[in-house]
Amino acid sequence: MPFTDPMADGPAIQKANIRSLEAGTTTADIFAHATAFRARHPQVPLVLMGYANPMTIRGADWFADQCVKAGVDGVICVDIPPEEDAELGPALRSAGVDLIRLATPTSDAARLPAILDGSSGFLYYVSVAGITGLQQAAQSSIEEAVARLKAATDIPVAVGFGVRTPEQAAAIAKVADGVVVGSAIVELVAQHGANAAGPVREYVASLKAAINSAWLNFEVRLKI
Amino acid sequence: MNTPDPSLNSFRNQPDERGHFGQFGGRYVAETLMPLVLDLEREYKAAKIDPAFKAQFDDLLEHYVGRPSPLYYAERLTEECRKNAPSGKGAQIWFKRDELNHTGAHKINNCIGQILLAIRMGKTRIIAETGAGQHGVATATVCARFGLPCVIYMGAKDVERQQPNVFRMKLLGAEVVPVTSGANTLKDAMNEALRDWVANVHDTFYIIGTTAGPHPYPELVRDFQSVIGKEARAQMLSRINRLPDLLVAAIGGGSNAIGLFHPFLDDEAVQMLGIEAAGHGLDKEHAASLAGGRPGILHGNKTYLLQDEDGQIAEAHSISAGLDYPGIGPEHSWLKEIGRVRYDSVTDTEALDAFQLLCRTEGIIPALEPSHAIAAVARGEDGSGSDHPGQSVWAWRQGYFHCR
Numbered sequence A: 001m002p003f004t005d006p007m008a009d010g011p012a013i014q015k016a017n018i019r020s021l022e023a024g025t026t027t028a029d030i031f032a033h034a035t036a037f038r039a040r041h042p043q044v045p046l047v048l049m050g051y052a053n054p055m056t057i058r059g060a061d062w063f064a065d066q067c068v069k070a071g072v073d074g075v076i077c078v079d080i081p082p083e084e085d086a087e088l089g090p091a092l093r094s095a096g097v098d099l100i101r102l103a104t105p106t107s108d109a110a111r112l113p114a115i116l117d118g119s120s121g122f123l124y125y126v127s128v129a130g131i132t133g134l135q136q137a138a139q140s141s142i143e144e145a146v147a148r149l150k151a152a153t154d155i156p157v158a159v160g161f162g163v164r165t166p167e168q169a170a171a172i173a174k175v176a177d178g179v180v181v182g183s184a185i186v187e188l189v190a191q192h193g194a195n196a197a198g199p200v201r202e203y204v205a206s207l208k209a210a211i212n213s214a215w216l217n218f219e220v221r222l223k224i
Numbered sequence B: 001m002n003t004p005d006p007s008l009n010s011f012r013n014q015p016d017e018r019g020h021f022g023q024f025g026g027r028y029v030a031e032t033l034m035p036l037v038l039d040l041e042r043e044y045k046a047a048k049i050d051p052a053f054k055a056q057f058d059d060l061l062e063h064y065v066g067r068p069s070p071l072y073y074a075e076r077l078t079e080e081c082r083k084n085a086p087s088g089k090g091a092q093i094w095f096k097r098d099e100l101n102h103t104g105a106h107k108i109n110n111c112i113g114q115i116l117l118a119i120r121m122g123k124t125r126i127i128a129e130t131g132a133g134q135h136g137v138a139t140a141t142v143c144a145r146f147g148l149p150c151v152i153y154m155g156a157k158d159v160e161r162q163q164p165n166v167f168r169m170k171l172l173g174a175e176v177v178p179v180t181s182g183a184n185t186l187k188d189a190m191n192e193a194l195r196d197w198v199a200n201v202h203d204t205f206y207i208i209g210t211t212a213g214p215h216p217y218p219e220l221v222r223d224f225q226s227v228i229g230k231e232a233r234a235q236m237l238s239r240i241n242r243l244p245d246l247l248v249a250a251i252g253g254g255s256n257a258i259g260l261f262h263p264f265l266d267d268e269a270v271q272m273l274g275i276e277a278a279g280h281g282l283d284k285e286h287a288a289s290l291a292g293g294r295p296g297i298l299h300g301n302k303t304y305l306l307q308d309e310d311g312q313i314a315e316a317h318s319i320s321a322g323l324d325y326p327g328i329g330p331e332h333s334w335l336k337e338i339g340r341v342r343y344d345s346v347t348d349t350e351a352l353d354a355f356q357l358l359c360r361t362e363g364i365i366p367a368l369e370p371s372h373a374i375a376a377v378a379r380g381e382d383g384s385g386s387d388h389p390g391q392s393v394w395a396w397r398q399g400y401f402h403c404r
């Protein structure tokens, strides 16, 4: 969901926000897209990601209701930490929409329970303290963090921020349940515009192939 | 007159323990920042009751900043304004002259407090956003004073229109980063500073320049700026043995205004007026978030914002870079809603007229920000229509600005 002030985003996603808003995208357009996607793909999980103000401006209940009507499964809101959960969390939970929280390298053991309380869907581990699309975290630090998170929760853990290559995705897939890729895809869209579907499909297929082979090897290893 | 008893029902015990002023304020930040924001809150609580912290703050304000700043009776401006008042009526106008502070604005009061906090927390790098450049200069100044590296984010448009302050920041050893996103003004500089902070939380302290940002910033900035109102209150009592009828201050994010108002909030007889920037007019481009906005979430807090029906933030406009912001400190939103403070606005043109009026009547060249407050007084919102000769005080700041 585009926002005028994407404070946690790097240059690629900032520009995408601006392109989208300059093209006149409204919240109604986003729910129309979601509804159409849901009709074409009844099974594919669909998550909206964005900032608090566009999500809460008409009231959290309104937003949760729109999510349900459009077939949205979950919501990631960058700037509503557990401390301000009342702003959005109760409305989403009572509508049966997952509130996907973020854990970061700065979320220590003392803080983790607050993050997990009320999280559902999956836990999104933001692997670098920083903005989207720039640095990538060292694999060892990711492994350590995911192990810590998985010890604390049963919900799936996905890892993102700075992930670009099939190799990185495969390495993360060995320890985590999901891989989040944002800026790299957004950059392909910026480059190819209306013709982006082909290149995006190809790129995502390359990520998926690498992840599948990582999982396959992993299963084989487990069997041995 | 004594200081009001804080145990009574008071307007001065906000925010609550979660950083909310009524429905406003709070901590709407990315998870990465949350632990740091909680640390800062802990550290500020400890500093507040630490006599050594207070002693160091007071000492620097006195000997480095040059406080107390004078309370000045603006006799010629008073006469000028009385020409339009019924005979025998009209306010006495007093200035709280925070432009005489070191670095030329009230911003330094807050910077002294925050850099002492940064040092307490062991942070070794300082960042800040700036609009007019006054906060940037004040931050660069305290960084030089304490030997810490300093990065200032400033909208590219403001870098253009506030050249002298850019030069001053560089002289003081700061790195000035022009921000080219959005409208290239204060809001965008704040986004960029927040992005830097998220990426450098381990060693960096963000000195926010106004009563914005996540809790505890709006509270601590207010507390550090309250020196303005505490002094003004005591000075008024000692000079004319009464409190003012009306306080007037210009509002960008609202730090000078809340600093002046807060110590008077429980003085029932004292009215208060905050002046927002009406830019080209409230029906055109402006920066008056209370007059033309509604509650929303931006930069870590909930407050009145200029925005469209989808919650996309609008670009503010004011001739004054320091007022060119689409939000307002959350405590002002609360004070408006409960009706304790009245808010009004002044256009670019009215502010420029007031600027000239002040130059010529008092020999004081003001900044464009307080020119807005002067305009409100000059057009008769100073109690001049009331039965008694009123007194007004307003926080008075002067900054460099680009003469055109």
Ligand SMILES: Cc1ncc(COP(=O)(O)O)c(C=O)c1O
Residues within 6 Å of the ligand: B105, B106, B131, B132, B133, B134, B135, B209, B210, B211, B250, B251, B252, B253, B254, B255, B256, B257, B321, B322, B323, B367, B369, B370, B397, B398, B399
């Ligand atoms: C002289 C002066 N007054 C007022 C302001 C507005 O800020 P605030 O509303 O926080 O006092 C600024 C901001 O740069 C300023 O430089």
